[in-house]
Amino acid sequence: MSLQPTKIIGAVLAVAVVAFAIDFVSNQIFAKQELKVPGYVVEVTEPVAEAAPAGPAPEASSTAAAAPAVETPPAAEAAPAEVTAAPTATEPAPTADASAPAAVAAAPAAAPAAADGGSIADRLKTADVAAGEKSAKVCTACHSFADSGANKVGPGLWEVVNRKPGTHPGFKYSPAMVTFGESHVWDYATLDIYLTNPKTEVPGNKMAFAGVKKPEDRANIIAYLRSLSASPAPLP
Numbered sequence: 001m002s003l004q005p006t007k008i009i010g011a012v013l014a015v016a017v018v019a020f021a022i023d024f025v026s027n028q029i030f031a032k033q034e035l036k037v038p039g040y041v042v043e044v045t046e047p048v049a050e051a052a053p054a055g056p057a058p059e060a061s062s063t064a065a066a067a068p069a070v071e072t073p074p075a076a077e078a079a080p081a082e083v084t085a086a087p088t089a090t091e092p093a094p095t096a097d098a099s100a101p102a103a104v105a106a107a108p109a110a111a112p113a114a115a116d117g118g119s120i121a122d123r124l125k126t127a128d129v130a131a132g133e134k135s136a137k138v139c140t141a142c143h144s145f146a147d148s149g150a151n152k153v154g155p156g157l158w159e160v161v162n163r164k165p166g167t168h169p170g171f172k173y174s175p176a177m178v179t180f181g182e183s184h185v186w187d188y189a190t191l192d193i194y195l196t197n198p199k200t201e202v203p204g205n206k207m208a209f210a211g212v213k214k215p216e217d218r219a220n221i222i223a224y225l226r227s228l229s230a231s232p233a234p235l236p
């Protein structure tokens with residue numbers, strides 16, 4: 001049999017048609033599906049050593065990777081932000097059955113302060129401002145304590161005691177923090193709970209910090225925060 005050009009072209013075309021047909025049919029059978037939500041969510045519940053030095057942190061998103069004291073890899077960082085519906089869920093619901101669920105929702109937030117190392121009011125009596133200033137070094141990766149109120153990765157913390165959360169001028173807060181501010185103030189107890197575990201107290205807020213686990217350390221830091229004021233708030 002002779003290989004005439006038309007036969008060769010015919011064979012090539014036939015192969016092309018068959019290949020196209022197979023591709024078409026397989027696309028019909030194995031339809032591609034885009035994921036609507038990521039297949040996994042990385043969650044770090046038990047953060048690593050809180051005392052580890054936090055390196056200088058240029059950006060909130062990159063600090064998670066840069067500083068060991070600082071929680072979670074960037075993936076986890078992004079995840080809670082997407083579920084910003086969550087924070088509202090933990091707030092007392094303004095809907096039906098009002099009193100009962102509201103009481104239940106408020107309970108877990110209030111509990112740790114009392115259960116964990118005595119009340120903040122008691123711990124503040126023996127708190128050490130100088131020790132607090134030392135412990136608060138980790139915060140300076142993201143916060144300025146200066147009376148200029150300058151913002152860094154986080155908002156300036158001068159005069160933070162008794163401030164309304166999410167309201168420091170010039171800082172772009174997460175929606176979660178702004179919402180939190182609608183029903184809270186940074187009094188001693190609220191600071192104590194927040195600094196124990198920022199992510200639990202204000203879900204979806206963007207402070208990528210694991211928290212200060214030791215009750216005395218928190219009291220010292222809060223005593224130091226109190227001192228950052230022209231006229232410090234009265235002790236409880």
Ligand code: HEC
Nearest residue numbers: 139142153154155165166168173174177205206207208209
């Ligand atoms: C990795 C950076 C980072 C570190 C470390 C960090 N913070 Fe923050 N902090 C933030 C960011 C970002 C916000 C704003 C959160 C938001 O808008 O959701 C914030 C918010 C706050 C707020 C709320 C302020 C306001 O105006 O409502 C307080 C209080 C606070 N931080 C205290 C501390 C203390 C005390 C420490 C150290 C023990 C600390 N932070 C460590 C990044 C950090």
